[in-house]
Amino acid sequence: MVRTPCCENMGVKKGPWTPEEDELLISYIHKHGHNNWRALPKQAGLLRCGKSCRLRWTNYLRPDIKRGNFTFEEQDTITKLHQLLGNRWSAIAMRLPGRTDNEIKNFWHTHLKKRLQVEEEQRPNLMNFSPQCSSYQSTNYTTIMTNFQTSPHEKEAVTIFSNQFMLTTTTDHHYVPRIDDQAQSSGKSISEIKDHHEVGDENMTFWYNVLAQSRYT
């Protein structure tokens, strides 16, 4: 079966977007929305394919895009979520409001990946964990696993996990509100909600988080 091209190549422009093109795309979407990306460029008077327009909008022009450097908290979140989810950039981006999957992916390859490699070399005895690992050599892990399975606080660990990474799950019985939603509904500040779930040992918390997530996937 021959795959149909995403757009008619004749007359379609490629390469960097000009401010004029950006303006056309923004004003069109503000007026009409983006129900049909394929038809959008023609209707908006753009010599681009729909795919290019979608990418430009979602990665750059969207009004809720957060610009500027990644905060330490964001970097930490990306690192931990990457350990948890692998290269599922869109899933990671969902936990970082205002950041796009493309931005996170670039940041990972240009900054975090190298940093982690350096840290790994400096700490050769650290457990090498990945979501695909079939066995774990760490005594710590075994201890935590045992505790997790028997702990009466399993639910609490799951809640901590969800709050820490602002996760939502897709099944109703596992749904935990995002921390900002919790704050809004309870009238408390985000820091108050976080404090409520604070656990002293950061490393232990992280492993509880990993375990909690593994139960849903």
Added chain:
DNA sequence: AAGCCAATCAACCGCATGCAG
């Protein structure tokens, strides 16, 4: 000042997935 090289990031490409007919 010029050339080279590495880092960065916007944009592209192709495959996967969901959905309607």
Added chain:
DNA sequence: GCTGCATGCGGTTGATTGGCT
């Protein structure tokens, strides 16, 4: 169930930028 279209996702590319010699 099959087909084709629209969209999403992740890997990759290539233009640009900045630092170094």
